[in-house]
Amino acid sequence: xxxxxxxxxxxxxxxxxxxxRGMRIRVVDILDLLATGLTQEQxxxxxxxxxxxxxxxxxKYAGSKLDHPVIAA
Numbered sequence: 001x002x003x004x005x006x007x008x009x010x011x012x013x014x015x016x017x018x019x020x021r022g023m024r025i026r027v028v029d030i031l032d033l034l035a036t037g038l039t040q041e042q043x044x045x046x047x048x049x050x051x052x053x054x055x056x057x058x059x060k061y062a063g064s065k066l067d068h069p070v071i072a073a
Contacts, residue, residue, distance in 0.1 A: 003057035018061060020054045030058040 008022045018027040025047060033043050040055050 003060040006054055006057035007061045020050065020058065023049060025050065027058045027061055030055055031062055
């Protein structure tokens with residue numbers, strides 16, 4: 001399963017926000033936990049349905065959304 005297959009968007013789940021494998025765990029939830037200083041291992045302990053590859057997919061998804069050129073005026 002690729003990272004793109006791990007990130008799902010369904011209008012009936014979490015208001016159409018990107019989630020992990022159709023679960024109600026949003027990409028932004030994982031990013032917020034990482035930003036507050038939790039390690040991947042701590043997140044996996046708190047959310048046993050997650051897999052390490054899900055966290056990596058969330059990071060890659062976020063990176064893909066931010067990867068655009070900045071055009072200076």
